[in-house]
Amino acid sequence: MKLNMYNVGNCIIGNSEVDIDDVHEILSLLIEKYGEDTMIEFIKNHENGQNLSDAFKNALSNKNMITKLKVKKIF
Numbered sequence: 001m002k003l004n005m006y007n008v009g010n011c012i013i014g015n016s017e018v019d020i021d022d023v024h025e026i027l028s029l030l031i032e033k034y035g036e037d038t039m040i041e042f043i044k045n046h047e048n049g050q051n052l053s054d055a056f057k058n059a060l061s062n063k064n065m066i067t068k069l070k071v072k073k074i075f
Contacts, residue, residue: 037061 004029038059045055060066 005017034060034065038065 027039041062042056042059045058046052050058057066
């Protein structure tokens with residue numbers, strides 16, 4: 001398993017050598033990146049009725065792993 005990610009401005013660019021059909025490999029990558037506690041919270045959120053996107057976002061937010069974007073209006 002190999003994952004290369006680069007931040008370019010507001011974009012994340014990357015490539016990977018991950019077998020997307022191997023669920024265990026993907027889970028290992030997520031646990032390595034975000035930690036076991038975060039992934040357990042994600043699963044609990046999903047089991048409580050949240051969709052996958054919201055469950056993951058809320059798990060990351062509760063662990064202070066994401067920040068809100070600050071957008072300025074230019075006129």
